[in-house]
Amino acid sequence: MTTLNEAQIADLALSAHPMATLVVDLDGAVLYSNAAARNAFGLTQDGAGAAGSIEGWGLRRMPLPELLRAAAISSNWIPAIFYRGDEAVHARARGMRAKGGGAPLVLITSVADATTQFQLHAKQIRELNMQVALYQKKSMELEESVAVSKVLERELVHRVKNNLAVVSALLNQQARSSGDEIVTDALKSAASRIKSIAVVHDVLDRNQQTEVVNVADLVVQLAAGIRTTLCPPRIALVTETQMAVVHVDVALPLALLVNELVTSAITHAFVGRPRGRILVTSAVEGTEVEIRVADDGVGHPSGAKGAPREPRLVAALVDQIGGSIDRVTGDGTEWVLRFPSDPQRAYSSPM
Amino acid sequence: MAEPVADAQLSLDRDVFFRRLLRDLSGTLEGVVGIEAAEGYISTVGGQVGLWINQSYREALGKPKLDAEAVAAVCVDLKKRIGGDFHLISADEDKMVFGNNRCPFGEMVLGRTSLCMMTSNVFGRISADNLGYARVELDQTIAKGDPGCRVVVHLRPNDEAPPDAREYYQYPHTPSDEDV
Numbered sequence: 001m002t003t004l005n006e007a008q009i010a011d012l013a014l015s016a017h018p019m020a021t022l023v024v025d026l027d028g029a030v031l032y033s034n035a036a037a038r039n040a041f042g043l044t045q046d047g048a049g050a051a052g053s054i055e056g057w058g059l060r061r062m063p064l065p066e067l068l069r070a071a072a073i074s075s076n077w078i079p080a081i082f083y084r085g086d087e088a089v090h091a092r093a094r095g096m097r098a099k100g101g102g103a104p105l106v107l108i109t110s111v112a113d114a115t116t117q118f119q120l121h122a123k124q125i126r127e128l129n130m131q132v133a134l135y136q137k138k139s140m141e142l143e144e145s146v147a148v149s150k151v152l153e154r155e156l157v158h159r160v161k162n163n164l165a166v167v168s169a170l171l172n173q174q175a176r177s178s179g180d181e182i183v184t185d186a187l188k189s190a191a192s193r194i195k196s197i198a199v200v201h202d203v204l205d206r207n208q209q210t211e212v213v214n215v216a217d218l219v220v221q222l223a224a225g226i227r228t229t230l231c232p233p234r235i236a237l238v239t240e241t242q243m244a245v246v247h248v249d250v251a252l253p254l255a256l257l258v259n260e261l262v263t264s265a266i267t268h269a270f271v272g273r274p275r276g277r278i279l280v281t282s283a284v285e286g287t288e289v290e291i292r293v294a295d296d297g298v299g300h301p302s303g304a305k306g307a308p309r310e311p312r313l314v315a316a317l318v319d320q321i322g323g324s325i326d327r328v329t330g331d332g333t334e335w336v337l338r339f340p341s342d343p344q345r346a347y348s349s350p351m
Numbered sequence: 352m353a354e355p356v357a358d359a360q361l362s363l364d365r366d367v368f369f370r371r372l373l374r375d376l377s378g379t380l381e382g383v384v385g386i387e388a389a390e391g392y393i394s395t396v397g398g399q400v401g402l403w404i405n406q407s408y409r410e411a412l413g414k415p416k417l418d419a420e421a422v423a424a425v426c427v428d429l430k431k432r433i434g435g436d437f438h439l440i441s442a443d444e445d446k447m448v449f450g451n452n453r454c455p456f457g458e459m460v461l462g463r464t465s466l467c468m469m470t471s472n473v474f475g476r477i478s479a480d481n482l483g484y485a486r487v488e489l490d491q492t493i494a495k496g497d498p499g500c501r502v503v504v505h506l507r508p509n510d511e512a513p514p515d516a517r518e519y520y521q522y523p524h525t526p527s528d529e530d531v
Contacts, residue, residue, distance in 0.1 A: 074475060075517055076468070079392065
């Protein structure tokens, strides 16, 4: 480890000090200068360490040699502003005894100048203001861009809704003219599913939204669509809803789920019954949304082992929204669907 | 009939006017640029006045250079001529000690310590130019409220002196100075 004495430490500190410090003789020849001084006075250090002269610098109303001699004769600091063209160095100067008793030397150090500091701060404030203005301009451009993007998204939602409605109508029309019951049922089922997706876009479109859907609106609209296309008059399809907002990525599988459960009930629950009732409710329970589809019918078909069989697609759709589904049997069948209520939640693989 | 203005009783003459001017000028300097920078400006003036006084005494006494005894006498005399009351307390090869009971600036010096740089620089300049070196200590000053001044002029350099000691070095004469 290198050990430094006091003089070496002082030399190290001075050489890196931000205040310009230099020692000159009475002719202005530089005998010592730190980096700040060489920078301030524009001095170039040669290979031997000498840094030229400050001859090119002067005071406004006093020749440089006169100042150097006035400063050299005592240790009192004399304020001095050195000029060279447009450059200025605010400094002070004092004399130093020369080793060996020769002519005294002059120690010059820069001082903080209020005007320079003010000009520096004013420049920094101007630059900051320019940056703020630039950021504001960019922010406005981004806001305009987002606004345009929103309009385009809403337009897209509107067109998708219309296109899906057209596809659904075509399938229904095809179903009516197929002449084959199996084909008709398949086409109606497909039309109903497409219609349920169209309903999501319709709710978005009506509310001028692109990302979130009100579950209450969704359930009411779905029921209305099913009522007019699949539900016979003898079956009453009723809704009771509470407002709950979900992300569109949840709304799409949710619409298909409700469609599956209701159409399953219409298909299976009232076989041999003159009339029936299906109640679809939505509610918020803590951090979850709860959808119930209940009928007062005869029950649903069982699976191979006698367990109740879920309508097709249901399990996959429930997984997709991170929810759970339970079936309650009694006077009819009730499906209870629960899933997290988080309008920000989006899914990586939406339907 | 109002009293004629010329007969008004007030303390105003040329001497009072200039002392008042110096008091306000030094006060303005201290207030605007700070005590340290004000002392710097007044030191510059004091150094020039010291050169002038030293040259004047040399010419008047017909001596190219003054010895220590003459330097002490000049310091006392010059203060007497401008209204001060300095006296030599002691003197040896190493230092001269002066006392003072009255400041040339009178009561105008109270609170204006930067004006003491005139004494420091004039004594220091005369001593350094004739004896080679001077270090001036203002132990007591009327300006800062002491009853009198006590000024010590050291004549030998001391490497142990504090960095802010007020030292005076011999004026570096150039050939052009001899022409003046």
